[in-house]
Amino acid sequence: MLKMAKTDLDAFVDALVKASYVVLGPIQEGEATKFGVVGGEEIKIPRLTTRPLKELFFPQDESLLSFDRSGTPDASVDTSGVLASDGISPRVALGVRPCDARALVLLDNVFASDDYRDPYYTLRREKTVIITFACPLPGVACFCESTGGGPYDETGSDILFVEVAGSYLVKAVSEKGKGLLQEVFPPCILHEADDEDIQAAAEARARGELPANAGVPIEAAAAILGHVDAFGDSAWEEVYKKCLGCAVCTYLCPTCHCFDIGDEVTGASGERIRNWDSCMFPLFTLHASGHNPRPSRKERFRQRVMHKFNYFVENNDCMACVGCGRCVENCPVNLDIRQVLTTFARRELA
Amino acid sequence: MVQETLRDMKNPYVPELAKITGITQETEANDVKTFRVEFCDLSAWESFRYDPGQFAEVSVFGAGEAPISITSSPTQKGYLEFSVKKVGQVTTALHYANEGTVIGVRGPYGNTFPINEMRGNNVLFIGGGIGLAPLRSLITYVLSREHREEFQDVRIIYGARSSGDLVFKYELATWGKRDDVDLVVIIDRPEDGWDGRTGFVPAVLKEVAPCPENTIAVTCGPPIMIKYVLPVLTDLGFSPDRIVTTLEMRMKCGIGMCGRCNIGSKYVCRHGPVFTLRQLMEMPQEY
Numbered sequence: 103m104l105k106m107a108k109t110d111l112d113a114f115v116d117a118l119v120k121a122s123y124v125v126l127g128p129i130q131e132g133e134a135t136k137f138g139v140v141g142g143e144e145i146k147i148p149r150l151t152t153r154p155l156k157e158l159f160f161p162q163d164e165s166l167l168s169f170d171r172s173g174t175p176d177a178s179v180d181t182s183g184v185l186a187s188d189g190i191s192p193r194v195a196l197g198v199r200p201c202d203a204r205a206l207v208l209l210d211n212v213f214a215s216d217d218y219r220d221p222y223y224t225l226r227r228e229k230t231v232i233i234t235f236a237c238p239l240p241g242v243a244c245f246c247e248s249t250g251g252g253p254y255d256e257t258g259s260d261i262l263f264v265e266v267a268g269s270y271l272v273k274a275v276s277e278k279g280k281g282l283l284q285e286v287f288p289p290c291i292l293h294e295a296d297d298e299d300i301q302a303a304a305e306a307r308a309r310g311e312l313p314a315n316a317g318v319p320i321e322a323a324a325a326i327l328g329h330v331d332a333f334g335d336s337a338w339e340e341v342y343k344k345c346l347g348c349a350v351c352t353y354l355c356p357t358c359h360c361f362d363i364g365d366e367v368t369g370a371s372g373e374r375i376r377n378w379d380s381c382m383f384p385l386f387t388l389h390a391s392g393h394n395p396r397p398s399r400k401e402r403f404r405q406r407v408m409h410k411f412n413y414f415v416e417n418n419d420c421m422a423c424v425g426c427g428r429c430v431e432n433c434p435v436n437l438d439i440r441q442v443l444t445t446f447a448r449r450e451l452a
Numbered sequence: 453m454v455q456e457t458l459r460d461m462k463n464p465y466v467p468e469l470a471k472i473t474g475i476t477q478e479t480e481a482n483d484v485k486t487f488r489v490e491f492c493d494l495s496a497w498e499s500f501r502y503d504p505g506q507f508a509e510v511s512v513f514g515a516g517e518a519p520i521s522i523t524s525s526p527t528q529k530g531y532l533e534f535s536v537k538k539v540g541q542v543t544t545a546l547h548y549a550n551e552g553t554v555i556g557v558r559g560p561y562g563n564t565f566p567i568n569e570m571r572g573n574n575v576l577f578i579g580g581g582i583g584l585a586p587l588r589s590l591i592t593y594v595l596s597r598e599h600r601e602e603f604q605d606v607r608i609i610y611g612a613r614s615s616g617d618l619v620f621k622y623e624l625a626t627w628g629k630r631d632d633v634d635l636v637v638i639i640d641r642p643e644d645g646w647d648g649r650t651g652f653v654p655a656v657l658k659e660v661a662p663c664p665e666n667t668i669a670v671t672c673g674p675p676i677m678i679k680y681v682l683p684v685l686t687d688l689g690f691s692p693d694r695i696v697t698t699l700e701m702r703m704k705c706g707i708g709m710c711g712r713c714n715i716g717s718k719y720v721c722r723h724g725p726v727f728t729l730r731q732l733m734e735m736p737q738e739y
Contacts (some may be wrong), residue, residue, distance in 0.1 A: 120632045130659060161463035166465045166466075167465065167466055169556075170512075170513065178469070179466060179467065179469065179513075179556065212708070212709055214707070216710075217465075217707070217722075218464050218708065218709070219709040220464070220709060221463045221464075235534060269704075276609075333716070333738075334736075335738040359708050359709065359711060360710055360712060361704065361705070361709070361711070362703065362704055363465075363516070363517060363704045363709070363710070364516050365511075365513065365514050365515060365516045367514045370717075372513065372514050374465070374511075374516075374517075379704075379711075379712070381711065381712070386702075386712050387702050387712055388542065388700070388702060389700065389701075389702055390539040390540030390702075391539055391674070395592070395701065395715075395738050395739050396738065397479070401738065408716075409711075409714070413716060413717035414717075417717055418719035430725055
């Protein structure tokens, strides 16, 4: 275990920049915080960025390819601009919270499965080292522990920073993380931690894990949602009612991955663009014929909950929720997924 | 190391370019056309090996992509065929395309009709309207010289609203002439010059009453037709494992990532589009 003075964080970033890494960390954009390029200015690590880490790998919109129809009738397709492997430099994402890091592992199930690999996502994943900062004090909407994670969870992280009295204890979690630490850092920044530091980190961890365990009965809820009658349960008639269908929950969710693909054209050439989409929108499933298998907010809300806590579990053996609480904090009508889960956990299906 | 693997990584979103080499007007209203396409780069065939039941994402550059079932059969070499009804943005753009237009094709995607389970059995096809398109791939396969003797009796019941709405009339004529095919073509109500049967597909199916023994039924058509065909087949004694259908959902990626075509935990693009009635009975009624 290594140790670094908190005041050396900016020097740490400078060392990464000097070693030609693009350093991504929390930045302010209007009223929101998100991950963006940092360096040069003092870094502030918020409790949790407003926007999720996922957009470093799966941006809100991106070009999948460009095409040219000027040689009519012959078209041509070009992906060189977007897929050139040197188009993305080695990157370090720092100031990540454990929930966001764990979410990437869930997304890997979708974008980097054995059958199909999404090259855009996978390329960025392979080129990025994740440095996670353990949460000293989880927020009121946090429920990561209930989902199997925790404020000190290492899943998805390459390096874990734990804050202890003016210092960070630095732990290499993966080989990738170990490699980075060995490659980049001079001993004047990173030095060996002593037993006292390690003891202090363990105590901080014990303190931090308590508030993050919001006691959401997720396992019980998931068991009910996995019941054959759950889909038709009358509880759905009530739980969705407040929902406006604004989709902020899915946009800010670090594990939601739905997208749309469409062409944008200027003259004879154009691009095929991928955008975030949401199961909360009626157009999401609307057939060209006019038929819509999920015609109302009830079906769409059910889809979101069932996908996270049942369908995803069936397909990937894990639920698609890390308990970051963004959907709870940002819902304009205070529709709280923790309450929805509690409602289902108490249902009795024969 | 990393760079090598990335270079080798096939990008599933990049379509192969394919040239339209033939367009057939299928319906009198001209709202269904069959497009024959050939890959511009012949090596594309190496990665495009398909079986009946699968689909492709077809793109008209500038209009976008749509999932379209492959209506040709793998026994037909050198080209693919897609029968397309003009309903949305991409299909409308496709209908404006000409011979020679270059479009994009990526795939093949989805599962296939259970050909192995069908071997040695009778096959009953029940189609309605444009729903004959995915069935035609399998029918052509089953009736091909290479494969015909692997299957027993073949019966096809196909209906459309009117004679002008029947698709693949040239195929119907050929199949009707074969003595190893029992073909029943139906239109909804009598018409001048129509001497075939009239009525709705489920009702005619009931009258024809095919024997379920050693028979697998494959049906595709408008949802309302499928809805009434399934109970008729069940009443006739077909077990739910031997009733096969193929579903449609709005799709974008075709490879299980974009998240919209699921019915419960099953993605139509990956686990489907072909499902048995037994599987459908275990899925939520959300399609």
